[in-house]
Amino acid sequence: MEMTGAQILVEGLRREGVSQIFGYAGATICPIVDELRAAPEIGYTLVRTEQNAGHMASGYARVTGKVGVCLVTSGPRATNLITGIATAYLDSIPMVAITGQVPSHLLGRDIFQEVDITGAVSAFSKHSYLVKDAARLPRILKEAFYIAASGRPGPVLIDIPIDMQEQMADVSFPSEVDIRGYHPSVRGNDKQIAHVVEAISRAKQPVICAGGGVFLADAAAELLSFAERTGIPVVTTMMGLSLLPTDHPLNMGMIGSHGNVCANKALAKSDLLIMIGTRVADRAILSPDEIKRRMPSIHIDVDPAEIGKNIQPELPLVGNAKVILNQLLERDLSVDAKDWVAALRSRREEELSREEPLQSGSVTPRLLMKCLGQRLRPDAAVCTDVGQNQIWACRHLWLGGCRFLTSGGLGTMGYALPAAIGVKTAQPERQTVVICGDGSFQMAMNELAAVRAGGMDLKIVLIQNGVLGLVNQIQSTPPYHGPFGVELDGSPDFAAVAAAYGIPSMYVESDGDVERTLDRFLAAPGAGLLIARVAPTASTND
Amino acid sequence: MKQTISVLVENQAGVLNRITSLFSRRAFNIHSLAVGVTDDPAISRITIIVESGNSVVEQVEKQLNKLVEVIKVRTLDEGTFIGRELMILKVSANAKTRPDIMTLCDICGAKVSDVSTTSMTMEVSDTPDRLDTFQEMMRKFNILEVVRTGVIALQKGAGKI
Numbered sequence: 085m086e087m088t089g090a091q092i093l094v095e096g097l098r099r100e101g102v103s104q105i106f107g108y109a110g111a112t113i114c115p116i117v118d119e120l121r122a123a124p125e126i127g128y129t130l131v132r133t134e135q136n137a138g139h140m141a142s143g144y145a146r147v148t149g150k151v152g153v154c155l156v157t158s159g160p161r162a163t164n165l166i167t168g169i170a171t172a173y174l175d176s177i178p179m180v181a182i183t184g185q186v187p188s189h190l191l192g193r194d195i196f197q198e199v200d201i202t203g204a205v206s207a208f209s210k211h212s213y214l215v216k217d218a219a220r221l222p223r224i225l226k227e228a229f230y231i232a233a234s235g236r237p238g239p240v241l242i243d244i245p246i247d248m249q250e251q252m253a254d255v256s257f258p259s260e261v262d263i264r265g266y267h268p269s270v271r272g273n274d275k276q277i278a279h280v281v282e283a284i285s286r287a288k289q290p291v292i293c294a295g296g297g298v299f300l301a302d303a304a305a306e307l308l309s310f311a312e313r314t315g316i317p318v319v320t321t322m323m324g325l326s327l328l329p330t331d332h333p334l335n336m337g338m339i340g341s342h343g344n345v346c347a348n349k350a351l352a353k354s355d356l357l358i359m360i361g362t363r364v365a366d367r368a369i370l371s372p373d374e375i376k377r378r379m380p381s382i383h384i385d386v387d388p389a390e391i392g393k394n395i396q397p398e399l400p401l402v403g404n405a406k407v408i409l410n411q412l413l414e415r416d417l418s419v420d421a422k423d424w425v426a427a428l429r430s431r432r433e434e435e436l437s438r439e440e441p442l443q444s445g446s447v448t449p450r451l452l453m454k455c456l457g458q459r460l461r462p463d464a465a466v467c468t469d470v471g472q473n474q475i476w477a478c479r480h481l482w483l484g485g486c487r488f489l490t491s492g493g494l495g496t497m498g499y500a501l502p503a504a505i506g507v508k509t510a511q512p513e514r515q516t517v518v519i520c521g522d523g524s525f526q527m528a529m530n531e532l533a534a535v536r537a538g539g540m541d542l543k544i545v546l547i548q549n550g551v552l553g554l555v556n557q558i559q560s561t562p563p564y565h566g567p568f569g570v571e572l573d574g575s576p577d578f579a580a581v582a583a584a585y586g587i588p589s590m591y592v593e594s595d596g597d598v599e600r601t602l603d604r605f606l607a608a609p610g611a612g613l614l615i616a617r618v619a620p621t622a623s624t625n626d
Numbered sequence: 627m628k629q630t631i632s633v634l635v636e637n638q639a640g641v642l643n644r645i646t647s648l649f650s651r652r653a654f655n656i657h658s659l660a661v662g663v664t665d666d667p668a669i670s671r672i673t674i675i676v677e678s679g680n681s682v683v684e685q686v687e688k689q690l691n692k693l694v695e696v697i698k699v700r701t702l703d704e705g706t707f708i709g710r711e712l713m714i715l716k717v718s719a720n721a722k723t724r725p726d727i728m729t730l731c732d733i734c735g736a737k738v739s740d741v742s743t744t745s746m747t748m749e750v751s752d753t754p755d756r757l758d759t760f761q762e763m764m765r766k767f768n769i770l771e772v773v774r775t776g777v778i779a780l781q782k783g784a785g786k787i
């Protein structure tokens with residue numbers, strides 16, 4: 085079939101089942117955008133800055149399990165997208181980013197709006213292509229989507245010079261991919277599975293540590309079955325939050341420097357650590373050496389390079405978490421961890437039922453998070469930003485069954501709002517809530533345009549403490565000498581900003597009003613902003 | 627400890643960039659790196675010498691394997707492979723010093739590849755430590771320039787990676 089590069093690309097996207105693109109048009113991508121006009125079945129969201137195209141595609145991918153697609157043009161548009169790509173890379177989000185590029189015969193001459201974007205993202209993309217022949221586009225697209233979604237998912241970049249978009253080529257579309265050096269493992273080695281079963285049966289105080297990889301493998305249900313069948317308690321990393329409901333009898337909470345006491349205790353006291361889909365990063369496990377010294381571990385991960393990178397396990401098991409958990413579930417699993425769970429459970433309940441003295445004049449974040457979570461529908465999605473708001477949400481947001489999304493790996497401020505827009509774009513009916521700080525919100529609030537344009541009933545909870553809270557907290561602790569450069573002076577009237585986008589606001593300023601205001605806020609139709617006044621001195625350690 | 631890693635990659639633009647960027651990003655130290663096409667023009671072989679302990683080399687191997695264009699990676703065990711490096715070395719030379727230089731070339735298996743009234747250029751292919759020795763011996767004649775390729779290596783016997 086004789087087609088232009090742009091036609092090939094759009095046809096390829098169709099064949100990959102792409103139904104949504106987050107993008108920003110510009111000169112060097114015009115041939116493709118022109119073809120998109122003729123493809124109304126592919127939705128298109130115009131972002132207000134390219135970074136957010138990445139975050140929207142991320143939110144979209146995380147709730148649909150499909151590859152998120154973003155499309156921007158060359159030069160500054162491509163460099164603006166970099167943070168979106170890096171954020172997706174660190175959280176292993178399946179994504180295909182398409183960038184326009186200057187004409188191929190001018191590459192390397194530093195002409196107007198030329199940057200080497202494939203070079204720039206090489207350290208934090210799973211793979212990238214610079215298209216030098218339009219005839220290769222069908223294969224490149226097929227490979228890009230396959231690489232992005234398989235094994236350990238991640239972002240793949242396709243950089244397309246404008247002349248390649250215009251070039252005619254006679255092509256056919258491959259239905260299969262075969263990449264000589266890329267064969268991700270899926271099934272766990274049967275011998276290792278047997279060893280794992282044996283190790284589990286010998287353990288008295290085993291604990292499962294589950295990470296974001298479980299979501300990526302769509303294995304939340306299998307994890308739950310495995311935990312319930314064996315009675316082994318579960319702790320999660322930040323990326324694993326919401327795998328189990330907060331009050332599930334086996335859920336001991338989130339581990340790490342910002343985690344729950346009970347979860348960290350469970351980790352420290354266990355005699356067998358079963359890690360599933362987690363890379364054991366520093367925020368989760370501060371000293372892997374200490375863990376290694378104390379207890380044997382099993383590490384289940386789809387990426388062999390994660391095994392032994394931060395912690396050397398006794399039993400490595402490489403493969404897809406869903407497949408491996410099913411392999412384990414086929415076995416006879418007998419564990420007696422009742423006493424161990426009971427002891428942890430009482431600690432956990434103590435933590436969960438802790439009552440706060442009520443404050444007036446400001447809101448206690450712990451109370452706000454708990455009450456907010458308890459009011460959400462079981463299938464809701466919550467996106468948090470980065471800073472104290474994220475940590476409060478991680479520790480205290482009641483997760484009844486809803487999905488928790490955050491930028492765990494890169495910790496990118498401004499992630500929450502665009503990610504939530506991505507969720508809403510995919511699933512307009514799904515109750516979706518943003519939790520952000522007044523600093524983070526100002527990094528992304530231009531995207532309220534998409535909320536308005538899409539008529540989304542997105543709810544935004546803004547923790548207004550007037551400072552870059554987490555930095556303020558760090559600076560207020562030795563060896564530092566006090567806050568500097570963290571007061572958000574000159575911030576706008578957030579309610580007026582929201583109103584300018586046609587979004588109504590509410591305030592909550594004291595603990596006594598939290599429940600009532602949340603009820604009204606969540607019940608109101610359409611989009612809404614809830615501004616919660618929190619003291620600048622409130623700490624994540626409270 | 628120096629370790630020798632042999633890597634088969636797809637012979638495509640950008641592959642070398644990905645590999646070197648991986649080394650710098652993961653703070654792996656490359657001692658030398660040599661690339662060339664194999665018998666199959668679609669595949670290149672890269673020989674990398676790294677200065678690291680075993681656990682680091684294991685991580686290097688795993689990270690290399692993650693690159694899509696990397697087809698195979700193997701760390702070659704000491705004594706099981708032939709490792710050679712090519713050096714071209716230029717020294718000052720005149721009628722008086724030339725015979726001494728020639729004698730050393732003979733002993734070390736170096737070949738004279740160019741000569742002028744004031745210089746001599748030799749090439750020698752051998753193990754890196756023998757090249758070091760040759761270079762050391764030449765020092766007293768005033769070395770003008772040296773170039774070394776880095777080691778290339780192949781497993782002994784009929785096996786392939």
Ligand SMILES: Cc1ncc(C[n+]2csc(CCOP(=O)(O)OP(=O)(O)O)c2C)c(N)n1
Pocket residue numbers: 469470471472473474495496497498520521522523524525547549551552553554555
């Ligand atoms: C893009 C980006 N810039 C800077 C930081 C560093 N940082 C981490 S938390 C934080 C403060 C966030 O302030 P705010 O959004 O008001 O949230 P709070 O901590 O007050 O809840 C900063 C500046 C970051 N993580 N990401």
